Amino acid sequence: MNEILQKITTKSPFELQDNEKSRPSSLRVIISKLYYSLDYEKEPQASRDKVTQLLLYHGQFSLGEIEEIFQSSAKETTSYSIEFLKQHPEVAKAEALKSKEFPDEIEWEGVEKLTEIKYIFPHYR
Numbered sequence: 502m503n504e505i506l507q508k509i510t511t512k513s514p515f516e517l518q519d520n521e522k523s524r525p526s527s528l529r530v531i532i533s534k535l536y537y538s539l540d541y542e543k544e545p546q547a548s549r550d551k552v553t554q555l556l557l558y559h560g561q562f563s564l565g566e567i568e569e570i571f572q573s574s575a576k577e578t579t580s581y582s583i584e585f586l587k588q589h590p591e592v593a594k595a596e597a598l599k600s601k602e603f604p605d606e607i608e609w610e611g612v613e614k615l616t617e618i619k620y621i622f623p624h625y626r
Contacts, residue, residue: 502534509559525570528562532570533622544584545619577616585617 508515515531517523532552539548549571556562586593592615 502538505531505534509555512559514561525566528556528566529570529574529622530625531556532567533625536620536622537624541620543582545582545617546584549620571620574620574622575618576621578619579614579616580619581617582619589615 505515507513515527517527535552535555536548539551541548553564553567553571556567557564581589581592581596586596
């Protein structure tokens with residue numbers, strides 16, 4: 502992880518093998534390590550934004566390449582993060598009521614059942 506951060510800070514290029522699959526595979530490893538080093542469980546979108554900013558600052562990968570990796574790892578869920586609940590107080594209220602004594606009796610009246618996008622990457626050492 503320190504090596505990745507050092508390369509970003511100094512804008513040193515990441516060493517990639519000279520083939521079509523190496524670049525996206527290497528980028529997936531880099532994104533995974535950066536993403537999991539952040540507070541991704543509580544703030545998945547803020548973590549994504551931070552990783553994207555770091556990699557764009559570094560300059561070796563384009564926004565399109567970075568977006569493609571995130572999109573391929575995106576998963577819709579109703580297991581909400583704190584970040585999502587802060588952005589959607591109506592969902593937070595419904596979730597809080599659901600977790601009280603009578604969760605089966607609470608309906609999502611007037612509240613659209615929203616899904617959050619989270620990112621699932623392989624874990625690398």
